[in-house]
Amino acid sequence: MAIDITQFRQVFFEESLEGLDTMESSLLHLDEDASDSEVINTIFRAAHSIKGGSATFGFQELTSFTHVMENLLDEMRAGRRQVTPPAVALLLQAVDCLRGMMLALQDNSAVDQPRVDDLYAQLEALWHAAPDESAPAPAPTVPEAPEASPQGHPRGWHITFQPHLAMLRSGNDPVRMFRELTDMGTLTTRVDMRQLPPLTELDPENCYLAWELTLESVVDERQVRDVFAWVEDECGLTLTPLHAAPVPDTVPVTATPTPAATPPAPTAQAEAAQAAAPERRVNGERRQQAAGADTSSIRVSIDKIDALINTVGELVITQAMLGQLRDGFDVRDLDKLRDGLDQLERNTRELQESVMRIRMLPMSFAFNRFPRLVHDLSQQLGKKAQLTISGEQTELDKTVMEKIGDPLVHLVRNALDHGIEPPAVRLAANKPEAGQIHLHAYHQGGAIVIEVSEDGAGLHTAKIRQKGIERGLISADAELTESEIHDLIFQAGFSTADVISEISGRGVGMDVVRRNIKDLGGTIEVTSSQGHGTTFTIRLPLTLAILEGQLVRVGQDTYIVPLVSISESLQIDPPAMHVVAGQTPLYKLREDYIPIVRLCDLFHLPHDAATSVDSLLVVVEGDGHKLGVVVDELLGQQQVVIKSLETNFKRIEGVSGATILGDGTVALILDISGLMHLAQQHTGLVRRPRRLAPVQQAA
């Protein structure tokens, strides 16, 4: 039976891209802790599966490219090659290149061939450079590659071959390999039988033997390794070149280190520069990847699917029960019918929740790109920074996740560029040399909160104020609180970076960030303390599609107040109402006065005295302020599906969307911060309680 394997190509691409992500994050980890063999193993395994997969699908370029990477990694894994920053940088570039190749294959576009060839050559060169020489001196061995003349080759190889117990079961026979080695030159073998158990305990299918082989032949390491290619993950294999040092050879050998010792510094710098240079290109690729992800699939954990199947099962049972009731219905069955309908309601709600959960992804999807970003950027900027991530398991709707990516990138870039000071400045300020950038996500109420904080210089209040006056955003004599000044950075065309760099400083940015977040129905706030750092707090709704709402009646219309923004609802006590001439009426709520508004006034809708009794006050909170909304009746709480008004109309201040109620009519969903804005315009003044000074951050 012929199987059309092209149908699995998409799966291969997805898995391989995931594998590349794993490799990338592990490589970055390797950067910090070079001795961790488990990390190298992870990278190796990822490269190995990509190689295997691409060979299956016939992507020759991918196979050969990953093969070289794999060879390098294998040597690192076996401890025969030291993990050096230039090698890691090269591997990172190779990962980017592979990603590019894969995306190109995926949309059948052209591969950046010169780049592939260039990297391939670099990898080859690094690999061909004798691994054992790079071990004692972590010098990049690239310069030696051109000397790969016959004299440069070892005279032979000493091979330690230790098959795993189960190797024979996969059909691999050492004899065949040894025969192949014999074809290359003179082979001396020595069997190591120390592992051989007594005959009574011996399992004839296991391989207990190990061999010490000496191959005298001028072949390169790759040829020898190719012999063992089939069993490389089923045995311990070490290759040591034999240097039978004949007299004329000693001179170049001792001479080599001298010319090779000088290039490392410039090479390392060049590598670092190269690692930084593709930054833009990397971003381009990322964007492509993100764009591609829109149409592709999402991975859903199996327990979510199971929950869904369970709920559907219950729904079917409920439906069967109701169906039974229908046949020969009697008034006495009314209770049963009611129960059944209750059950149906519960099932429907659960089903809805399960389906919504499928769209939820852990924040790590958005956070994963940052280790690389911080790594590359800090090199480019000559700063030292450590990134810590917490709460990456917090789940967020896929649509929100996709849209929050770019604003987050912007914030992290800003944190590095503007926030974290250069090492020298940090040391002078008695701070550790490396700056800390912290990404933190957590749930609060029906919202997700994402914090981007850094322990850098903090916002320069005076400078921002100066800039704000220059740009005409505030008048020179305006009295502003610190947080109001900090708020200015979200204005369009605002940047305090002294030098306009490639990364930031062109004044496009924070306003766009705020707008993007606002479009998602979220808010962004900044708290900063000079000299101690800055924290950006993003608050987003968990999902764009569903909202937990309180239905209220105002006159003849029904409105929906998002439940998260309601702080309390109370019966109006007329003596507590205070009307100050020409201003918003105030309501004395315990020790505080809060402004109150009537929706019909704010919305300029006809006031229907017959149905309005002004009996209840819903106190809502948004942007740190409180507002009382006068309503006639509280109708109940329910989850509502948000429909956009913008699709067929336009944005309306004070309304975030609409929903369709059970009877088919449309109800508007109130946007609390928009409402406050309207209230301000309406009366020209809404009391703004001074906010507390920003919390001092622990240094």
Added chain:
Amino acid sequence: MDTTQTLDVDATSVASDAKQYLTFLLDEAEYGVDILRVQEIKGWDTVTPLPNAPEYVRGVMNLRGTIVPIIDLRQRFALEGVAYGATTVVVVLKTVHEQGSRVMGIIVDAVSDVHNITDAEMRSPPECSGAVSTEFVKGLATVSDKMIIVVDIDRLLNAGELAVTA
């Protein structure tokens, strides 16, 4: 259910260069819109009023799960308002603007007929035409001695306060 009906017009009977127009009545005059833009014709139903919207935007209606704004054409054209009666209908139209398309409903006194009108039969409107600003009129056509005012709905329903970027 309400009086929703889908239009089923035999397109094959149309002359090749003629377009079909659905005509409706508004204060005695007959207006026409491109029939391909008409999504459906609905009976008048209560709408949910929108905050701070111009008076001629009566509110929004639920059209099978989509929120559709409803515009009173009499008010839009500054005609005298009348009580909605048995023939009052909402014509749901698709309008096209630079960034995409929108679905909107217009309230008219009654639907009238479907006419074939070729571009050659269409006369450009005179500069002074009273209630309806000429910028919203695509042309005038005469069909069996009646004048039909062909409305440019894309302009009409995306202008002024209805503009997308407003």
